[in-house]
Amino acid sequence: MSNTQLTIHISRTSVHVAEVLRSNQEIIQQHHFELLEGTPDAYRRRLKEIFNSITTLQDEYPEYTMAWSTPKHTLVPLSVFNESSSKAVFQLMFGDALDERMIDFNRLMELNVVNVFEIPDWVKSFFIIKYPQIAFKHEHAMTLRALFQMGTFKRQITVSVNDEYVNITIIHKNELIFSNAFEYQTAEDILYNLLFVIEQEGLTNEEGSLSLYYTDDKTEDIAKQTYALVNQLKPLKSIKLNTIDSILKLQTLCV
Structure with missing residues:
Protein backbone atom coordinates (compact mmCIF):
# COMPACT_ATOMS: atom_id res chain seq x y z
CA MET A 1 0.00 0.00 0.00
CA THR A 70 15.82 4.12 26.93
CA PRO A 71 15.05 5.60 30.36
CA LYS A 72 18.26 7.63 30.17
CA HIS A 73 16.81 10.64 28.40
CA THR A 74 16.12 14.18 29.48
CA LEU A 75 14.48 17.35 28.17
CA VAL A 76 16.35 20.65 28.42
CA PRO A 77 15.40 24.13 27.20
CA LEU A 78 16.78 24.94 23.76
CA SER A 79 18.56 28.01 25.16
CA VAL A 80 20.42 25.86 27.72
CA PHE A 81 21.37 23.28 25.11
CA ASN A 82 22.73 25.95 22.77
CA GLU A 83 25.13 27.08 25.51
CA SER A 84 26.33 23.55 26.23
CA SER A 85 26.63 20.19 24.45
CA SER A 86 24.73 16.91 24.40
CA LYS A 87 27.60 15.15 26.19
CA ALA A 88 27.77 17.78 28.95
CA VAL A 89 23.99 17.73 29.45
CA PHE A 90 23.91 13.94 29.62
CA GLN A 91 26.78 13.76 32.11
CA LEU A 92 25.17 16.45 34.30
CA MET A 93 21.85 14.59 34.40
CA PHE A 94 23.06 11.01 34.71
CA GLY A 95 26.69 11.21 35.83
CA ASP A 96 27.78 8.82 33.07
CA ALA A 97 30.87 9.71 31.08
CA LEU A 98 29.78 8.02 27.85
CA ASP A 99 31.55 8.16 24.52
CA GLU A 100 30.13 11.14 22.65
CA ARG A 101 29.19 8.81 19.79
CA MET A 102 26.71 7.08 22.12
CA ILE A 103 24.85 10.31 22.91
CA ASP A 104 22.32 11.85 20.57
CA PHE A 105 19.63 14.51 20.72
CA ASN A 106 16.39 15.56 19.05
CA ARG A 107 15.35 19.19 18.77
CA LEU A 108 11.66 19.86 19.34
CA MET A 109 11.52 23.38 17.98
CA GLU A 110 7.77 23.70 18.51
CA LEU A 111 8.39 23.26 22.25
CA ASN A 112 11.76 25.03 22.42
CA VAL A 113 13.29 21.96 24.07
CA VAL A 114 15.88 19.34 23.20
CA ASN A 115 15.67 15.66 24.12
CA VAL A 116 19.13 14.28 24.99
CA PHE A 117 19.59 10.51 25.29
CA GLU A 118 22.01 7.61 25.05
CA LEU A 144 5.66 14.61 22.26
CA ARG A 145 5.71 15.61 18.61
CA ALA A 146 2.66 13.44 17.95
CA LEU A 147 0.76 14.72 20.99
CA PHE A 148 1.24 18.31 19.87
CA GLN A 149 -0.33 17.43 16.52
CA MET A 150 -3.53 16.71 18.46
CA GLY A 151 -5.72 18.94 20.62
CA THR A 152 -3.54 20.31 23.43
CA PHE A 153 -5.63 23.05 25.06
CA LYS A 154 -7.49 20.96 27.62
CA ARG A 155 -5.44 19.27 30.33
CA GLN A 156 -4.12 15.96 29.01
CA ILE A 157 -2.14 13.48 31.12
CA THR A 158 -0.27 10.89 29.08
CA VAL A 159 1.40 7.73 30.37
CA SER A 160 3.47 5.84 27.81
CA VAL A 161 4.45 2.39 29.04
CA ASN A 162 7.80 1.01 27.89
CA ASP A 163 9.51 -2.22 28.95
CA GLU A 164 11.08 -0.94 32.17
CA TYR A 165 9.93 2.66 32.51
CA VAL A 166 7.05 5.02 31.80
CA ASN A 167 6.98 8.60 30.62
CA ILE A 168 4.42 10.76 32.41
CA THR A 169 3.51 13.92 30.51
CA ILE A 170 1.09 16.74 31.28
CA ILE A 171 -0.03 19.14 28.55
CA HIS A 172 -2.36 22.08 29.20
CA LYS A 173 -3.27 25.20 27.24
CA ASN A 174 -0.94 24.19 24.40
CA GLU A 175 2.09 23.98 26.71
CA LEU A 176 4.18 21.14 28.07
CA ILE A 177 3.64 21.42 31.82
CA PHE A 178 5.47 18.31 33.03
CA SER A 179 7.49 15.46 31.56
CA ASN A 180 9.62 12.82 33.26
CA ALA A 181 10.54 9.13 33.11
CA PHE A 182 9.96 6.70 35.99
CA GLU A 183 11.07 3.10 36.34
CA TYR A 184 8.42 0.56 37.30
CA GLN A 185 7.80 -3.13 37.88
CA THR A 186 4.03 -3.17 38.45
CA ALA A 187 0.95 -1.07 37.68
CA GLU A 188 0.99 -0.01 41.33
CA ASP A 189 4.42 1.55 40.78
CA ILE A 190 3.05 3.56 37.87
CA LEU A 191 0.06 4.66 39.94
CA TYR A 192 2.34 5.78 42.79
CA ASN A 193 4.42 7.94 40.45
CA LEU A 194 1.32 9.32 38.74
CA LEU A 195 -0.24 10.29 42.09
CA PHE A 196 3.04 11.91 43.13
CA VAL A 197 3.15 14.00 39.95
CA ILE A 198 -0.51 15.03 40.26
CA GLU A 199 0.03 16.14 43.86
CA GLN A 200 3.29 17.96 43.11
CA GLU A 201 1.66 19.81 40.23
CA GLY A 202 -1.31 20.78 42.40
CA LEU A 203 -3.86 19.07 40.17
CA THR A 204 -5.84 17.10 42.76
CA ASN A 205 -8.90 19.33 42.43
CA GLU A 206 -8.59 19.85 38.69
CA GLU A 207 -10.19 18.15 35.70
CA GLY A 208 -8.34 16.28 33.00
CA SER A 209 -8.21 13.32 30.67
CA LEU A 210 -5.84 10.36 30.72
CA SER A 211 -4.25 8.63 27.73
CA LEU A 212 -2.12 5.51 28.01
CA TYR A 213 0.11 4.07 25.30
CA TYR A 214 1.79 0.67 25.08
CA THR A 215 4.11 -1.32 22.81
CA ASP A 216 2.81 -4.90 23.02
CA ASP A 217 0.41 -7.23 24.88
CA LYS A 218 2.50 -7.14 28.06
CA THR A 219 2.64 -3.36 28.32
CA GLU A 220 -1.00 -3.08 27.19
CA ASP A 221 -1.97 -5.21 30.18
CA ILE A 222 0.05 -2.94 32.48
CA ALA A 223 -1.61 0.13 30.94
CA LYS A 224 -5.10 -1.30 31.49
CA GLN A 225 -4.26 -2.25 35.08
CA THR A 226 -3.00 1.28 35.68
CA TYR A 227 -6.16 2.87 34.35
CA ALA A 228 -8.33 0.56 36.46
CA LEU A 229 -6.44 1.72 39.55
CA VAL A 230 -6.74 5.38 38.53
CA ASN A 231 -10.45 4.96 37.88
CA GLN A 232 -10.86 3.36 41.29
CA LEU A 233 -8.98 6.04 43.25
CA LYS A 234 -9.92 9.05 41.07
CA PRO A 235 -6.88 11.21 41.93
CA LEU A 236 -8.35 14.12 39.97
CA LYS A 237 -11.67 15.82 40.63
CA SER A 238 -12.82 14.62 37.24
CA ILE A 239 -10.75 12.36 35.02
CA LYS A 240 -11.86 10.54 31.91
CA LEU A 241 -10.13 7.92 29.82
CA ASN A 242 -9.16 9.37 26.48
CA THR A 243 -7.45 6.33 24.96
CA ILE A 244 -5.44 3.19 25.58
CA ASP A 245 -3.64 2.53 22.32
CA SER A 246 -0.46 1.36 20.63
CA ILE A 247 2.36 3.89 20.73
CA LEU A 248 3.50 2.65 17.31
CA LYS A 249 0.55 4.47 15.74
CA LEU A 250 1.88 7.83 16.94
CA GLN A 251 4.89 7.56 14.64
CA THR A 252 2.65 8.35 11.67
CA LEU A 253 2.25 11.87 13.07
CA CYS A 254 6.00 12.49 13.18
CA VAL A 255 6.96 12.59 9.48
Whole structure:
Protein backbone atom coordinates (compact mmCIF):
# COMPACT_ATOMS: atom_id res chain seq x y z
CA MET A 1 0.00 0.00 0.00
CA SER A 2 1.29 3.45 -0.88
CA ASN A 3 -0.25 4.98 2.23
CA THR A 4 1.46 2.74 4.79
CA GLN A 5 4.40 3.40 7.07
CA LEU A 6 6.85 0.97 8.62
CA THR A 7 7.17 1.86 12.30
CA ILE A 8 9.73 0.34 14.69
CA HIS A 9 10.02 0.70 18.47
CA ILE A 10 13.18 -0.80 19.94
CA SER A 11 14.95 -1.04 23.29
CA ARG A 12 17.70 -3.24 24.70
CA THR A 13 15.08 -5.83 25.65
CA SER A 14 12.54 -5.84 22.81
CA VAL A 15 11.75 -4.75 19.27
CA HIS A 16 8.29 -4.02 17.89
CA VAL A 17 7.54 -3.69 14.19
CA ALA A 18 4.24 -2.48 12.71
CA GLU A 19 2.88 -1.58 9.32
CA VAL A 20 0.50 1.32 9.91
CA LEU A 21 -2.01 2.92 7.55
CA ARG A 22 -1.23 6.62 7.64
CA SER A 23 -4.75 7.81 6.79
CA ASN A 24 -6.40 6.46 9.94
CA GLN A 25 -3.51 5.00 12.01
CA GLU A 26 -4.83 1.47 11.60
CA ILE A 27 -2.23 -1.22 12.27
CA ILE A 28 -2.20 -3.61 9.30
CA GLN A 29 0.28 -6.03 10.84
CA GLN A 30 2.57 -6.04 13.88
CA HIS A 31 5.31 -8.24 15.27
CA HIS A 32 6.95 -8.33 18.70
CA PHE A 33 10.26 -9.92 19.72
CA GLU A 34 12.38 -10.11 22.86
CA LEU A 35 16.02 -9.08 22.75
CA LEU A 36 18.26 -10.83 25.26
CA GLU A 37 21.65 -10.26 23.66
CA GLY A 38 24.85 -9.33 25.49
CA THR A 39 27.10 -7.77 22.84
CA PRO A 40 26.68 -5.32 19.94
CA ASP A 41 27.45 -8.04 17.39
CA ALA A 42 24.89 -10.35 19.00
CA TYR A 43 22.26 -7.60 18.77
CA ARG A 44 23.01 -7.07 15.07
CA ARG A 45 22.80 -10.80 14.34
CA ARG A 46 19.53 -11.15 16.24
CA LEU A 47 17.99 -8.14 14.49
CA LYS A 48 19.01 -9.57 11.12
CA GLU A 49 17.35 -12.88 12.04
CA ILE A 50 14.20 -11.08 13.18
CA PHE A 51 13.73 -8.97 10.07
CA ASN A 52 14.55 -11.91 7.79
CA SER A 53 11.85 -13.90 9.58
CA ILE A 54 9.11 -11.30 8.92
CA THR A 55 8.14 -12.31 5.40
CA THR A 56 4.91 -10.30 5.20
CA LEU A 57 6.48 -6.84 5.07
CA GLN A 58 6.47 -4.92 1.80
CA ASP A 59 9.68 -4.49 -0.17
CA GLU A 60 9.38 -0.71 0.13
CA TYR A 61 7.42 1.83 2.17
CA PRO A 62 6.87 5.55 1.59
CA GLU A 63 8.02 6.24 5.17
CA TYR A 64 10.22 4.43 7.67
CA THR A 65 10.47 5.53 11.31
CA MET A 66 12.22 4.09 14.33
CA ALA A 67 11.81 5.05 17.99
CA TRP A 68 14.65 4.20 20.39
CA SER A 69 13.54 3.46 23.95
CA THR A 70 15.82 4.12 26.93
CA PRO A 71 15.05 5.60 30.36
CA LYS A 72 18.26 7.63 30.17
CA HIS A 73 16.81 10.64 28.40
CA THR A 74 16.12 14.18 29.48
CA LEU A 75 14.48 17.35 28.17
CA VAL A 76 16.35 20.65 28.42
CA PRO A 77 15.40 24.13 27.20
CA LEU A 78 16.78 24.94 23.76
CA SER A 79 18.56 28.01 25.16
CA VAL A 80 20.42 25.86 27.72
CA PHE A 81 21.37 23.28 25.11
CA ASN A 82 22.73 25.95 22.77
CA GLU A 83 25.13 27.08 25.51
CA SER A 84 26.33 23.55 26.23
CA SER A 85 26.63 20.19 24.45
CA SER A 86 24.73 16.91 24.40
CA LYS A 87 27.60 15.15 26.19
CA ALA A 88 27.77 17.78 28.95
CA VAL A 89 23.99 17.73 29.45
CA PHE A 90 23.91 13.94 29.62
CA GLN A 91 26.78 13.76 32.11
CA LEU A 92 25.17 16.45 34.30
CA MET A 93 21.85 14.59 34.40
CA PHE A 94 23.06 11.01 34.71
CA GLY A 95 26.69 11.21 35.83
CA ASP A 96 27.78 8.82 33.07
CA ALA A 97 30.87 9.71 31.08
CA LEU A 98 29.78 8.02 27.85
CA ASP A 99 31.55 8.16 24.52
CA GLU A 100 30.13 11.14 22.65
CA ARG A 101 29.19 8.81 19.79
CA MET A 102 26.71 7.08 22.12
CA ILE A 103 24.85 10.31 22.91
CA ASP A 104 22.32 11.85 20.57
CA PHE A 105 19.63 14.51 20.72
CA ASN A 106 16.39 15.56 19.05
CA ARG A 107 15.35 19.19 18.77
CA LEU A 108 11.66 19.86 19.34
CA MET A 109 11.52 23.38 17.98
CA GLU A 110 7.77 23.70 18.51
CA LEU A 111 8.39 23.26 22.25
CA ASN A 112 11.76 25.03 22.42
CA VAL A 113 13.29 21.96 24.07
CA VAL A 114 15.88 19.34 23.20
CA ASN A 115 15.67 15.66 24.12
CA VAL A 116 19.13 14.28 24.99
CA PHE A 117 19.59 10.51 25.29
CA GLU A 118 22.01 7.61 25.05
CA ILE A 119 21.87 5.23 22.10
CA PRO A 120 24.31 2.36 21.41
CA ASP A 121 26.01 2.16 18.04
CA TRP A 122 24.42 -1.18 17.09
CA VAL A 123 20.99 0.47 16.86
CA LYS A 124 22.03 3.12 14.36
CA SER A 125 24.38 0.91 12.37
CA PHE A 126 21.82 -1.86 11.82
CA PHE A 127 18.86 0.29 10.84
CA ILE A 128 20.75 2.79 8.69
CA ILE A 129 22.09 -0.12 6.63
CA LYS A 130 18.75 -1.97 6.62
CA TYR A 131 16.63 1.10 5.81
CA PRO A 132 18.87 4.00 4.65
CA GLN A 133 15.94 6.43 4.51
CA ILE A 134 14.74 5.71 8.06
CA ALA A 135 14.03 8.62 10.40
CA PHE A 136 14.80 7.83 14.03
CA LYS A 137 14.29 9.65 17.31
CA HIS A 138 14.00 8.87 20.98
CA GLU A 139 10.55 7.42 21.59
CA HIS A 140 9.59 10.28 23.91
CA ALA A 141 10.52 12.90 21.33
CA MET A 142 8.25 11.12 18.87
CA THR A 143 5.44 10.92 21.41
CA LEU A 144 5.66 14.61 22.26
CA ARG A 145 5.71 15.61 18.61
CA ALA A 146 2.66 13.44 17.95
CA LEU A 147 0.76 14.72 20.99
CA PHE A 148 1.24 18.31 19.87
CA GLN A 149 -0.33 17.43 16.52
CA MET A 150 -3.53 16.71 18.46
CA GLY A 151 -5.72 18.94 20.62
CA THR A 152 -3.54 20.31 23.43
CA PHE A 153 -5.63 23.05 25.06
CA LYS A 154 -7.49 20.96 27.62
CA ARG A 155 -5.44 19.27 30.33
CA GLN A 156 -4.12 15.96 29.01
CA ILE A 157 -2.14 13.48 31.12
CA THR A 158 -0.27 10.89 29.08
CA VAL A 159 1.40 7.73 30.37
CA SER A 160 3.47 5.84 27.81
CA VAL A 161 4.45 2.39 29.04
CA ASN A 162 7.80 1.01 27.89
CA ASP A 163 9.51 -2.22 28.95
CA GLU A 164 11.08 -0.94 32.17
CA TYR A 165 9.93 2.66 32.51
CA VAL A 166 7.05 5.02 31.80
CA ASN A 167 6.98 8.60 30.62
CA ILE A 168 4.42 10.76 32.41
CA THR A 169 3.51 13.92 30.51
CA ILE A 170 1.09 16.74 31.28
CA ILE A 171 -0.03 19.14 28.55
CA HIS A 172 -2.36 22.08 29.20
CA LYS A 173 -3.27 25.20 27.24
CA ASN A 174 -0.94 24.19 24.40
CA GLU A 175 2.09 23.98 26.71
CA LEU A 176 4.18 21.14 28.07
CA ILE A 177 3.64 21.42 31.82
CA PHE A 178 5.47 18.31 33.03
CA SER A 179 7.49 15.46 31.56
CA ASN A 180 9.62 12.82 33.26
CA ALA A 181 10.54 9.13 33.11
CA PHE A 182 9.96 6.70 35.99
CA GLU A 183 11.07 3.10 36.34
CA TYR A 184 8.42 0.56 37.30
CA GLN A 185 7.80 -3.13 37.88
CA THR A 186 4.03 -3.17 38.45
CA ALA A 187 0.95 -1.07 37.68
CA GLU A 188 0.99 -0.01 41.33
CA ASP A 189 4.42 1.55 40.78
CA ILE A 190 3.05 3.56 37.87
CA LEU A 191 0.06 4.66 39.94
CA TYR A 192 2.34 5.78 42.79
CA ASN A 193 4.42 7.94 40.45
CA LEU A 194 1.32 9.32 38.74
CA LEU A 195 -0.24 10.29 42.09
CA PHE A 196 3.04 11.91 43.13
CA VAL A 197 3.15 14.00 39.95
CA ILE A 198 -0.51 15.03 40.26
CA GLU A 199 0.03 16.14 43.86
CA GLN A 200 3.29 17.96 43.11
CA GLU A 201 1.66 19.81 40.23
CA GLY A 202 -1.31 20.78 42.40
CA LEU A 203 -3.86 19.07 40.17
CA THR A 204 -5.84 17.10 42.76
CA ASN A 205 -8.90 19.33 42.43
CA GLU A 206 -8.59 19.85 38.69
CA GLU A 207 -10.19 18.15 35.70
CA GLY A 208 -8.34 16.28 33.00
CA SER A 209 -8.21 13.32 30.67
CA LEU A 210 -5.84 10.36 30.72
CA SER A 211 -4.25 8.63 27.73
CA LEU A 212 -2.12 5.51 28.01
CA TYR A 213 0.11 4.07 25.30
CA TYR A 214 1.79 0.67 25.08
CA THR A 215 4.11 -1.32 22.81
CA ASP A 216 2.81 -4.90 23.02
CA ASP A 217 0.41 -7.23 24.88
CA LYS A 218 2.50 -7.14 28.06
CA THR A 219 2.64 -3.36 28.32
CA GLU A 220 -1.00 -3.08 27.19
CA ASP A 221 -1.97 -5.21 30.18
CA ILE A 222 0.05 -2.94 32.48
CA ALA A 223 -1.61 0.13 30.94
CA LYS A 224 -5.10 -1.30 31.49
CA GLN A 225 -4.26 -2.25 35.08
CA THR A 226 -3.00 1.28 35.68
CA TYR A 227 -6.16 2.87 34.35
CA ALA A 228 -8.33 0.56 36.46
CA LEU A 229 -6.44 1.72 39.55
CA VAL A 230 -6.74 5.38 38.53
CA ASN A 231 -10.45 4.96 37.88
CA GLN A 232 -10.86 3.36 41.29
CA LEU A 233 -8.98 6.04 43.25
CA LYS A 234 -9.92 9.05 41.07
CA PRO A 235 -6.88 11.21 41.93
CA LEU A 236 -8.35 14.12 39.97
CA LYS A 237 -11.67 15.82 40.63
CA SER A 238 -12.82 14.62 37.24
CA ILE A 239 -10.75 12.36 35.02
CA LYS A 240 -11.86 10.54 31.91
CA LEU A 241 -10.13 7.92 29.82
CA ASN A 242 -9.16 9.37 26.48
CA THR A 243 -7.45 6.33 24.96
CA ILE A 244 -5.44 3.19 25.58
CA ASP A 245 -3.64 2.53 22.32
CA SER A 246 -0.46 1.36 20.63
CA ILE A 247 2.36 3.89 20.73
CA LEU A 248 3.50 2.65 17.31
CA LYS A 249 0.55 4.47 15.74
CA LEU A 250 1.88 7.83 16.94
CA GLN A 251 4.89 7.56 14.64
CA THR A 252 2.65 8.35 11.67
CA LEU A 253 2.25 11.87 13.07
CA CYS A 254 6.00 12.49 13.18
CA VAL A 255 6.96 12.59 9.48
